[in-house]
Amino acid sequence: MGIVRKTKSVKTLLKAFEQTHDAISVVALVGRFQHIMNKTTVYRILERLEDEGELHSFTGKDGLKWVARCHGCSSSNHMDNHPHFQCQNCGKTECLTFEVAIPSLPNHKVYSAQFLLIGLCENCLS
Numbered sequence: 001m002g003i004v005r006k007t008k009s010v011k012t013l014l015k016a017f018e019q020t021h022d023a024i025s026v027v028a029l030v031g032r033f034q035h036i037m038n039k040t041t042v043y044r045i046l047e048r049l050e051d052e053g054e055l056h057s058f059t060g061k062d063g064l065k066w067v068a069r070c071h072g073c074s075s076s077n078h079m080d081n082h083p084h085f086q087c088q089n090c091g092k093t094e095c096l097t098f099e100v101a102i103p104s105l106p107n108h109k110v111y112s113a114q115f116l117l118i119g120l121c122e123n124c125l126s
Contacts, residue, residue, distance in 0.1 A: 009037050013045050017055065023068035023084065023093040025060065053077070058114050060093055061086050068095050081113060087121035094121075 012033060016024060026046065030039045046067055049055040053073035060066045066084070081100055086093040102113050 009041055010045055010049070012036065013042070013049070014054070017067075017069045021069075021094065023058075023060075023066040023095065025093070026057075026065045026067060029067070058084055058116065060084075061088065061116065061118050066093050083115035083117055085117045085119070085121070087124055088118055089120055089124040092121045092123070 013029065016029065016032070026043065029046070030042050033042060046055060046057070050057055050067070053070055055067050056070050056073070057065050057067045066086075068084075081102055082098060083096045083100055084093060085096055096117070100113070100115050102110055
């Protein structure tokens, strides 16, 4: 896929990720921007931004797709082998800063892996 054009809709979605360090569920993004773009447009833009290495996605505890900003990734090299944490109380979902080593599997090619930790965030603990 080619370079993502920075249309108004693309800029709007990227701005949502600039305003937080946490992951955002796709359902929340669709709801937040339903007055300016339809669901299909949100999904299409997110897919393109993920293909370009701007965003990465993972499945949360509720089975929903969550999306977060990439750091140092490109369209040819996603370096997002890190775990995510989701608070079972408030729902805060975040990328954790350590990487997880993915083992080499004989006669297999691993393209992605997901590691989700579920518990209570520091705000819900206090």
